[in-house]
Amino acid sequence: MQSSASELSAHQETVNKPKTTKRLSILLELTRFIRPYKGTVIAAVIALIFTASVMLAVGQGVRLLIDEGFAQQSYEQLRQAIFFIFGVTILIATGTFFRFYLVSWLGERVSADIRLAVFNHVITLHPSYFEANGSGDIMSRITTDTTLLQSIIGSSFSMAMRSALMFVGALVMLFATNIKLTLIVMASVPFVLLPLLIYGRKVKALSRKSQDSMADVGSYAGEAIEHIKTVQSYTREPEERRSFSNEVEKAFLIGKNRIQQRAILIAGVIIIVFSAITGMLWVGGSDVISGQMTGGDLGAFVFYAILVGTSLATISEVFGQLQQAAGATERLVEILQVQPHITPPTNTAVSASTLTAEVAFDNVTFHYPSRPNQAATKALSLKAEQGKVLALVGPSGAGKTTLFELLLRFYDPQSGTITLGGVDIRQIDPDDLRQQMALVPQQPALFSHDVYHNIRYGNPRATDEEVIEAAKKAHAHEFIMKLPDGYKSFLGAKGVRLSGGQRQRIAIARAILKDPKILLLDEATSALDSESEHHVQQALQTLMQGRTTLIIAHRLSTIQHADKIAVLDQGKLIDSGSHSSLIASSELYQRLVELQFKQLQ
Template sequence: MSEQLSASQVTGEVVADLKPDKKIAILFELIQFISPYKGHILAAFIALIFTAAVMLSVGQGVRMLIDEGFAQQSIEQLQQAVLFILAITVLIAGGTFARFYLVSWLGERVSADIRLAVFNHVITLHPSYFETNGSGDIMSRITTDTTLLQSIIGSSFSMAIRSALMLIGALVMLFATNIKLTLIVLLSVPFILVPILFYGRKVRKLSRKSQDSMADVGSYAGEAIEHIKTVQSYTHEQHERHAFGEEVEKAFQIGRSRIKQRATLIAGVIIIVFGAITGMLWVGGSDVIQGTMSGGDLGAFVFYAILVASSLATISEVLGELQRAAGATERLIEILQVESHILPPVKNTIAAKNLNAEISFQQVSFNYPSRPDQAATQTLNLTAKQGKVLALVGPSGAGKTTLFELLQRFYDPQAGKITLGGTDIRQLDPKDLRQQMALVPQQPALFSSDVFHNIRYGKPEASDEEVIAAAKKAHAHEFISQLPEGYNSFLGERGVRLSGGQRQRIAIARAILKDPHILLLDEATSALDSESEHHVQQALEELMRGRTTIIIAHRLSTIKHADHIAVLDQGQLVDIGDHQSLLQTCDLYQRLVELQFKQVIASV
């Protein structure tokens, strides 16, 4: 799959700068996904040629039926003609079965490969990409767009090839049957091409808009459902219905315009083609009456002319589908062309597990890509010593969470460096670096699966016994055992079936199972009741033992036990020390203590 991804790494500007009448060329990007299945393609192509050739033989059966059966009033000749047509029908059915199966299989396989390639690429992208690209839009590309391509590759594309073969073969047979009538049919071709080219361009533009509007619909619905409790709490159901209705109506209007253009295209082609056939029937019928042409030849000619007409109609319809496919392919290729800003070093990679767990921020300055004029950190110097606990305190926007994201190399600073054991983390493979860390956030991320899966996420190869041991250390084993199916209990989306304290202990068990050198805690007890806090605090003490720990602190109990407390404000280090010394020397710390920990201090 990596070969497929690398093959698609052309610049995004190339796609953006394509002229509208050339954008369909982007479909050639699909070749990299289709080419691994050359055997299936060859077999499908053979079935296509066989079916087309046999279909063309039906015209000769029609000629035999009229000239040798009807004209000569011969039952024997009629029987032979009917048996010939019947045999041809059986062969057509067999060839169609093979073609349909092979091409449909190819469509399913290629769409699955594209879906996998896009997903595999998306999960490696830097977080800043998701600041400007919504998850709903990305999911629409992975699901809706790949499903559309599946239809195109597995059906429309083979119809186009079959129709093209039938068109060429039928034209040859037309010339062989009657040159004069063939020229009449061919006079209509330029009139067919004009609407195809004119309306095709409009269909292409509307197809891209249609795909984008459907992504907006999915994104809006997903967001409303994700925050359903907030929606209902504020009684915004009617507002959300109205807003979602507007999004759906917008998508419908775009889809209606696209359908109208396609319908106009198809109707125009049909009128022109069958108008030409009608004219041909007048001329041909006159020739039969005058005796210059047999009725069988005219019957065969009409059959081939209908094949030409239906092939042209199918091709014009498929061209409309290909316009939609071009829009879908463009959206998918855009994702595959995005290059991650966080890459492992090309050479001289250092193994992170061999470094000691001392972390140092040296003159670090960083601005988020979405806020380039607002500094998240400014020339920050800070060290977390190996095996010690460093607490980060400060008002909202001080840069506490930013340090976690920089340390995990979700972003790289614009200036300065971050070191692990004295080595710049940019010299480490990001995966190797993150393997040495475990994050326990305020709102832990649980997956729609069972307890085993959620804890084992910290160490996928762990045995059931190791998972249970980690749960016991996290003080989670007791409540897990009381769940309906124990460790096999399904937790619902985002662990909705558990309380806040239970979700925290599952996340802590995951971190314990990972057994990291560095622990990052975004105060896991700040939103819990007293009983839950007690259990989680016990679990955290077990987890923190002997590890380098950095805590975004909100509670006095956490701060008082930290070896060092760093006070941050507007991305800068204001002061550092222990609790007692900062109470004496740091005005900001004193104010934070008074505001955030006033009730706790009063009870001490």
């Protein structure tokens, strides 16, 4: 699978510059999330049509009130008109209840489904995607954008449909009541559409900028809070306050501009609509005085004209919200359209559980997508024999961690092959492949949960007894029992309540519980004190028994017991052999050992 540096660069540009859609048609992407609830949609539409139809009947009640009640000076006619209007009001309230409940439920349900779909998709994406897209921006899309869509689906769509129905129905009633006055009202419609078209586009662009700026604010705050100890130890609080203030102010200015454009849009529509109604009242009032129409007809006409005006004003307001929703939908669809680069084989996959635990890198060359002109590995060939320990040593940037990431298929090499039991790992389903391995990194990832959850992450089906047994093998049981709630103790974000050695032993217990064929240890003891290292080394000895083990290590205590040591530098294999043979043959290895001795003195 060959790929040039220019192709990698082009791919990175694709990741960084996702496709954008400038039209409201992007909202049609939401239909696939709404479709499963078509029964609810139909019920909501029926309630909506019912409510709009009954609302139009109020105009006839106004006509009866004026012509039969006031004009005839009849208490009986007045009473009937009042009861008619009251009955219609009850029906409107009933219809509104069902419409509001059904549409709001739909908004909640669909936004939850979208949030779930985006998260489920995000966790399948290749690591290079996260090199180009910050976690804060992704979280903003999953939370803020879906919350906005919840409001749009649960409220704005309903308002738009109701207003559209009211507009059409009221317009029909206007023509039925007085054609001449209706033509006066209709003359204002083109003037209403003009600001919708002009300012609508501006609102759409500003909505996207506003959402992006809020994502930046969230990312900045999250990063500062995550590294709060570094911020405080360097007394950088004033600078962080100023920088965050700049981010917030930038977001505020964009939001203010967006609000200003929407306000202009709404105000312009209201002025145009009610100017037309004022003109209509002058002409209609003249016709009542001259006897060409009754006061009841004029009252009904005014009611329907106000319905037309308010419906148009509502539509113009909702139009701005839909522009904002289009920006949110666009950002969510961008994520959903990203295709994972690491996919299962198209043909029948080879079962990893049937293969031997022998790992081989054959002439592997790899460039990270974010560094297309710099090779992380160059034509590297290396083998880890089944049941043996292979140690990887070399200076920083030699490509040691890269080999782990390639073996786990977080990335695929541009050339060469990586095999498990003689089979190219691209012929194995990535989930099946990773199930055979356990990674214990230098900085273990612990979750904001209890000890049980963190160890059981290696095997979700494990019993409490199996978790405790794994902790004992990892030399972690003793300190766990001293925690306030033992195995049910909450560890805090990233295991902040534990020391480095304790976090490392929790990670080892997790790996023991997974019971993998292949063990990947990434400098598992480099940051520990002597006592912690002693406990971790004992736990590692238990963990490595009978397993193929690849170790990235700097400490001699970890290197010396290895069956084979591979010396890497700048992505190339410099030499390999035992500790004693490398001392005699490899200058780079000699230098690394000398540095170790100096550090120990």
